[in-house]
Amino acid sequence: MTTQPQRRDTPDPDLDAVRAAQADRAAFGILYRRYLDRVYGYCFYLLGDHHDAEDVTERSFLAALGAIDRFRDEGASFRAWLFRIAHNELANALRSRGRRATTRLDAVAEPEGGEDPAGALDRADDARRVRHALEALSEERRQVIVLRFVDGLSAAEIGEVLGRSEGAIRVLQHRALRELATLLA
Amino acid sequence: MSQSPSTAERVDRAVGRVLAGESTGAATAAAGLAATDRGIVEVAALLRSTLPAPPVGPRFEARLGARLSGALPTRDAVGWALRHPGRLIVTGAVGSAVGVGVTAFAVWRNARRVPSPAHRLLHR
Numbered sequence: 001m002t003t004q005p006q007r008r009d010t011p012d013p014d015l016d017a018v019r020a021a022q023a024d025r026a027a028f029g030i031l032y033r034r035y036l037d038r039v040y041g042y043c044f045y046l047l048g049d050h051h052d053a054e055d056v057t058e059r060s061f062l063a064a065l066g067a068i069d070r071f072r073d074e075g076a077s078f079r080a081w082l083f084r085i086a087h088n089e090l091a092n093a094l095r096s097r098g099r100r101a102t103t104r105l106d107a108v109a110e111p112e113g114g115e116d117p118a119g120a121l122d123r124a125d126d127a128r129r130v131r132h133a134l135e136a137l138s139e140e141r142r143q144v145i146v147l148r149f150v151d152g153l154s155a156a157e158i159g160e161v162l163g164r165s166e167g168a169i170r171v172l173q174h175r176a177l178r179e180l181a182t183l184l185a
Numbered sequence: 186m187s188q189s190p191s192t193a194e195r196v197d198r199a200v201g202r203v204l205a206g207e208s209t210g211a212a213t214a215a216a217g218l219a220a221t222d223r224g225i226v227e228v229a230a231l232l233r234s235t236l237p238a239p240p241v242g243p244r245f246e247a248r249l250g251a252r253l254s255g256a257l258p259t260r261d262a263v264g265w266a267l268r269h270p271g272r273l274i275v276t277g278a279v280g281s282a283v284g285v286g287v288t289a290f291a292v293w294r295n296a297r298r299v300p301s302p303a304h305r306l307l308h309r
Contacts, residue, residue, distance in 0.1 A: 032253060036246060041238040054245045058252070065253055127235040148200065149232045155197050170193040177196065177225045184228060 014078035021068050028065050035079065036061075038151045039086050045146040046090055046139070056093050060086040080160040083153065087143075087161050094139075133183040141176035144169060190217070196225055203229045 012018075017034070020027035039060055044053035063085050071081055134142055140162070147153045147161060155169045162169070190198075199216035203209065209226045218226065 026254065028253060029250065032250065036249075037238045037241055040241045044239045045236075050239075050242070053239075054242070054249075057245075058249050061249060061253060123235065126231060127237075130231060130235045145232065146236075149204070149229075149236050150238055152204065154201075167191075167193070170191075170197045173200065174193040174196045174225070177200075177228050180232070181224050181228045184231070 012073060012077045015073055018068070018071055018073075018078050021065075022071070025065065025068070028068060031064075031078070031082075032061060035082055038079075039082065041150045042083065042086055042146055043090060045134070045150060046143060047093065048135075052093060056086065056089045059089045063089065076160045077157060080153065080157040083147065083151070083157070083161040129184060130180075133180050136183055137176055137179060141172055141179065144172045145176050145180075148173060192218075192222070196222065199226045200229045203233055 014031065014034070017027065017030045021031060036057070040053055040057045043056040043060075044050065047053050047056065060082070064082050067085070071078060076084070134145065137145065143162060144158055147158045148155075153161065155173065156166045158164075159166045159169045164172075195216045195218050199212040199218055199222075202212035202215055203226060207215070209223060209230050212229075213220070213223045213226045216226075
């Protein structure tokens with residue numbers, strides 16, 4: 001099911017930077033620095049390999065730079081547009097692999113544990129459990145969880161990235177969280 | 186008459202509050218979720234605290250940054266040609282026609298030129 005872009009309630013925070021990049025490609029660097037971590041994170045959590053994630057991230061930014069003139073403020077935010085490009089590049093990479101993404105997320109850095117060593121150990125253990133549970137999710141559910149929790153996209157933006165309605169994304173998120181709750185129990 | 190939000194919508198609201206830093210109890214209550222759904226909101230809080238953005242390698246970051254700023258003109262030209270092959274052919278044809286025309290005109294003009302007295306003396 002595909003959807004038309006919906007009109008946002010709030011202005012796109014990236015619009016000034018996008019207009020600057022459309023006038024002068026050198027200004028694309030602002031958007032690159034702003035979104036490199038997040039696009040890379042999305043690719044990494046879906047591919048499970050740093051080298052592949054770098055490759056897809058590179059393709060995504062080069063494609064975004066090549067198409068920046070075609071971006072219009074007509075509903076979808078810039079970041080939804082950018083993640084849509086990354087999603088398409090990711091789909092190509094997964095197709096060329098010829099198999100479902102085999103994600104091994106062990107290479108992700110552990111979250112900061114603060115000064116307390118016991119707390120740090122608990123957090124590291126939680127992080128490992130969560131990563132293993134994520135690996136058990138279907139690709140679509142994992143995409144929704146990563147885009148929401150790692151990249152901070154709203155349900156509406158995720159819908160634009162994945163070509164689904166906002167309602168469908170909410171349902172997917174609900175089911176994914178329920179599955180994770182069972183897996184982590 | 187407004188419809189009451191679905192459970193999925195309430196969960197999404199609770200997730201938004203958790204991502205903004207609210208406690209699971211407050212987020213569950215504010216989103217209008219039943220206490221039995223609190224486990225889902227707790228998973229959301231766990232995801233928030235345990236899913237870091239993986240670090241980007243500094244060498245990769247620098248290499249891609251350089252590629253984005255350096256390879257631009259060539260990529261643009263190639264991209265334009267690939268997007269508009271018809272225009273590329275027309276541009277080439279017009280360019281060739283102009284070249285042939287200019288050469289023919291130069292030859293014709295040279296042939297019609299009346300030699301100057303000094304020229305006639307030299308080539309007698």
